Amino acid sequence: MQIPAKRLDSLGASVFSEMDNLRRELEKAGDHLINLSIGSPDRAPSLEIRKILSQGVLEDSQYGYTLTRGTANFRRVCAEWYLERFGVSLDPETEVLPLMGSQDGLAHIFLAYIDPGDLALIPDPGYPIYTAGLMLAGGEKVAVPLLEENGFLPDLRTIDPDIARKAKLMFLNYPNNPTAAVAPLSFFEDVVEFANEYDLIICHDAAYSELAFDEYRPVSFLQARGAKEVGVEFHSVSKTYNLAGARLGFVVGNSAVISNLSQLKSNIDYGIFRPVLSAGAYALSSAQDSIEENKNAYQRRRDLLIEGCASAGWTMPTPQGSMFIWAPVPTKQDSVSFAIALAREAGVVVVPGIAFGQHGEGYVRIAMVQEESVLQEAVQRIQRFLSKY
Numbered sequence: 001m002q003i004p005a006k007r008l009d010s011l012g013a014s015v016f017s018e019m020d021n022l023r024r025e026l027e028k029a030g031d032h033l034i035n036l037s038i039g040s041p042d043r044a045p046s047l048e049i050r051k052i053l054s055q056g057v058l059e060d061s062q063y064g065y066t067l068t069r070g071t072a073n074f075r076r077v078c079a080e081w082y083l084e085r086f087g088v089s090l091d092p093e094t095e096v097l098p099l100m101g102s103q104d105g106l107a108h109i110f111l112a113y114i115d116p117g118d119l120a121l122i123p124d125p126g127y128p129i130y131t132a133g134l135m136l137a138g139g140e141k142v143a144v145p146l147l148e149e150n151g152f153l154p155d156l157r158t159i160d161p162d163i164a165r166k167a168k169l170m171f172l173n174y175p176n177n178p179t180a181a182v183a184p185l186s187f188f189e190d191v192v193e194f195a196n197e198y199d200l201i202i203c204h205d206a207a208y209s210e211l212a213f214d215e216y217r218p219v220s221f222l223q224a225r226g227a228k229e230v231g232v233e234f235h236s237v238s239k240t241y242n243l244a245g246a247r248l249g250f251v252v253g254n255s256a257v258i259s260n261l262s263q264l265k266s267n268i269d270y271g272i273f274r275p276v277l278s279a280g281a282y283a284l285s286s287a288q289d290s291i292e293e294n295k296n297a298y299q300r301r302r303d304l305l306i307e308g309c310a311s312a313g314w315t316m317p318t319p320q321g322s323m324f325i326w327a328p329v330p331t332k333q334d335s336v337s338f339a340i341a342l343a344r345e346a347g348v349v350v351v352p353g354i355a356f357g358q359h360g361e362g363y364v365r366i367a368m369v370q371e372e373s374v375l376q377e378a379v380q381r382i383q384r385f386l387s388k389y
């Protein structure tokens with residue numbers, strides 16, 4: 001048997017697989033675990049969205065390839081949604097591209113821009129696909145620390161100008177996974193200036209743009225003046241409309257970047273299933289009530305967790321967006337030891353911060369992906385667990 005390519009070795013998801021193995025071991029031993037580790041929505045799309053999806057499935061005409069650029073209708077709806085939501089106008093023909101989930105674009109953009117040895121600026125801690133995509137393209141990672149004292153925004157002034165000049169891409173993500181931080185428009189304006197100064201392409205991952213709380217509405221990177229000249233923004237319908245498994249997202253912004261990504265993807269896939277595009281177009285263009293309902297559900301979960309853990313002496317910042325809480329480790333353990341102890345002794349699974357990069361050490365990520373009754377139980381378990389420390 002031939003051995004696999006060396007590039008697989010560069011995909012070191014060791015902490016994630018360690019936690020996953022532990023979860024399986026405990027489940028096999030009969031433990032009832034509460035899994036707060038994965039960022040996958042546990043709720044279903046609205047009934048109307050599911051009806052559109054199922055109507056399409058029953059029609060003979062829906063089964064051909066849609067090809068990389070998808071349907072004109074989906075691209076048009078994305079552009080209309082953008083205008084309505086952010087006041088940014090987009091050309092649906094050249095500035096919008098559908099994706100098989102934003103992950104599709106986030107992974108493949110590196111293959112479109114990075115040759116072996118090229119540099120990209122990647123947030124640390126950060127969502128793992130940025131590093132994985134870069135590694136698959138043979139690029140080199142420049143980790144940009146996201147520190148609590150800077151509100152988990154990169155401090156652009158501390159990035160070495162020589163390195164910034166050599167780098168081709170810079171990745172950003174707000175509302176952020178894993179830190180749950182949000183970014184003001186003024187930050188994106190600084191980013192545009194920085195990108196112009198160092199000739200960087202900005203890739204902003206806005207997967208959680210519609211999951212924000214307490215009246216806060218995240219801004220788009222493309223609202224910053226000149227942003228479209230330097231970058232693109234990735235969107236997901238997975239979290240917004242609970243369509244994660246249907247695999248749908250889109251990227252918007254700079255037409256040259258969109259065109260290069262589209263060219264690359266046209267060699268890899270034949271497009272998204274037409275009923276999925278129709279369901280996504282319906283979701284984006286109809287009344288956005290289900291988003292409100294979704295947000296309210298996550299906000300109640302957030303408050304329950306934050307208040308419950310606080311009563312056990314574990315205080316953590318209240319997130320304004322995303323489906324995560326980024327909690328400082330409340331014991332003297334490192335993040336992996338704490339997460340292992342919490343899983344083994346309390347049956348609650350969270351992700352150690354180090355899994356997202358070295359600056360994630362000292363934190364764990366708690367995903368608010370269970371119903372309130374289950375979270376209530378998780379809180380009781382955490383309270384019992386922490387009383388022993």
Ligand SMILES: Cc1ncc(COP(=O)(O)O)c(C=O)c1O
Pocket residue numbers: 039040100101102103104106127173176177205207235236237238239244247248249
């Ligand atoms: C920050 C971030 N970006 C992108 C994605 C990918 O989402 P999808 O491919 O379902 O659109 C996720 C999924 O968890 C995420 O957390």
